[in-house]
Structures are given as structure tokens and as C-alpha cells.
Amino acid sequence: MRRIKLLSLLMSLLLLLTACGNPVAVKLHENGSGFNATVTGKTKKKRVYWQIGDQTHSVKVTDGTFEVDIPYKAKEYRVTFADNEQLNNPTYLQGPAATPITKWSTFIARYNPLAHQKNLGVFDAKSIEGIRSDQVDDHNVISINASSGEILGISVKSLDAKNNLMFKNYLTAFTTSIGSPEEQIKKLVNQSFNQPNKLLQLTTKNIRYSIITTTNQKHKMTQLAITHAE
Structure with a gap:
């Protein structure tokens, strides 16, 4: 009887250690x-x-x-x-916490009318929660990170962005919706096309634009990220 109790105690101890x-x-x-x-x-x-x-x-x-x-x-x-x-x-x-770029409600109030004009996808009035990525077509992917009704980051990734009308339309829609000076951003983008494989950045009104165009033998890939300049 004592041996059974001891064995039971040892088994219980082993299970406890395993669970910890x-x-x-x-x-x-x-x-x-x-x-x-x-x-x-x-x-x-x-x-x-x-x-x-x-x-x-x-x-x-x-x-x-x-x-x-x-x-x-x-x-x-x-x-x-x-x-x-x-x-x-x-x-x-x-x-980690990030400083928001803008409120979701403010963003879509400006973005959705522009999106309709430029034949881009629109967003719902209700904010997304977390990271959402949409492959618009074979050449473009857009991503947004939103949390608690705030937009923390926007990204556009495009092939052959220099000749890509969809990229240009999203660039205009996003920058205008955030309230950034469009011409300054376009200048930064053109610099990236002319200086491939180099990360370029511009900060305006506490918003940071980071862009890089990478090249290989087959194609050029441009990635633009929009975040708060913390």
C-alpha cells in the first residue's frame, strides 16, 4: 500500500514538472x-x-x-x-506601440471619394483591426495596419512602378488622404527610380515616407512605406 502511494506521488510530481x-x-x-x-x-x-x-x-x-x-x-x-x-x-x-498616422474615419472620408474617381478599391467605414494586405493585381500589393480606429502604417509594393498607373493612383490617393504635399512625395519617388537599391526617406508634417527600388535582371520592384516620424 505504501509503495502504491509512493508511486502515485512520484507520477503526480512528474506530471507537475512536465506541465510547468x-x-x-x-x-x-x-x-x-x-x-x-x-x-x-x-x-x-x-x-x-x-x-x-x-x-x-x-x-x-x-x-x-x-x-x-x-x-x-x-x-x-x-x-x-x-x-x-x-x-x-x-x-x-x-x-510594441506605434504613433498613429491619422484616424481611420478621417482617412476614408478623404480616400474613398478619390478612390472612386481613380477606379481604386474603397474601404469600409468600420476600421479594420490588424494588418490587411490586398493584391490589387499582378503588379501591385497594398497593406494597411490599423489599431483601435487609428492607422499606424501604409505600404505600397509595385512592379515597374515608374510605368505603373495603378501605383501612381494609389500614391496620389494615399498621400492626399493623409494631407501630405503630393509634389514632394512624387519627387522622392522619382529619386528612387533614378537611385535603385538605395533607401530614401522624407519626413513632412510628422509623417515619414520611406522608399526603395530594387532591381534585378527581370524586373524592378518599388516599395513605399508610410509611418509616423516617431
Whole structure:
């Protein structure tokens, strides 16, 4: 009887230790992109699990290290990391906050009429939450990160942007909707076309425009990012 009790106690202890897991070491790397920041970490296990709100994700660990992207939001928030799916013995990280570019309601009030004129897609009155990317066609992708009714980042990625009417129309619609001087932004874009593979930036009215045009033998890719100049 005593042996059975001892065995039961040992099994319970083993289950408890297994459930506890080991703390995961994490570090946040901010970049001011208005979209995603990077988290690097270390653990002895083969997988790491992390949770934002009620969404749980996992990533494979390679040589004891891992890397994941977490979104910028309007306010700091908590991210939970653990080496087990039950999230036992977690490590908590403060998620990054970004200064908004503009309010969602202000943006669409200006953008949607322009979008109708230029045959672009319009947005709903209700703000999106999180990062939304839309492939407009084979040559253009637009992305917006919004949080709590605020826009934190806008991105346009286009092939052959110099001769791409869709890129030019989105450029006009976005810059005008934010209240930026269109001619200054167009000048920056033209500089990027003439200086490929170089990151160029312009800050106007606390809004930062970052652009780079990369080239290879097949095509030219231009990526424009719009964020707050924190």
C-alpha cells in the first residue's frame, strides 16, 4: 500500500514538472515600421508557442533559437511565450506601440471619394483591426495596419512602378488622404527610380515616407512605406 502511494506521488510530481515547462528567453527588436517588430528568443525545446489576445501561434526552434514577428498596435499589449502548448510557466513580453498616422474615419472620408474617381478599391467605414494586405493585381500589393480606429502604417509594393498607373493612383490617393504635399512625395519617388537599391526617406508634417527600388535582371520592384516620424 505504501509503495502504491509512493508511486502515485512520484507520477503526480512528474506530471507537475512536465506541465510547468521552462521559461523562454525573449527580446524585442523595434524598427519603427508601423507594421511588425521582431522578437528573438532562446529555449531548449523544439517549438515555441506565443499568444496575442486569444490567438495562439507556434514556431520551430533551430539550434536553440527562434524568431517571430509581432504587430505594432496603437497601445502596448501583452504577448505570452512558452515552450508548451498549454502556455504553462510563461514568459511575458510587452508588445510594441506605434504613433498613429491619422484616424481611420478621417482617412476614408478623404480616400474613398478619390478612390472612386481613380477606379481604386474603397474601404469600409468600420476600421479594420490588424494588418490587411490586398493584391490589387499582378503588379501591385497594398497593406494597411490599423489599431483601435487609428492607422499606424501604409505600404505600397509595385512592379515597374515608374510605368505603373495603378501605383501612381494609389500614391496620389494615399498621400492626399493623409494631407501630405503630393509634389514632394512624387519627387522622392522619382529619386528612387533614378537611385535603385538605395533607401530614401522624407519626413513632412510628422509623417515619414520611406522608399526603395530594387532591381534585378527581370524586373524592378518599388516599395513605399508610410509611418509616423516617431
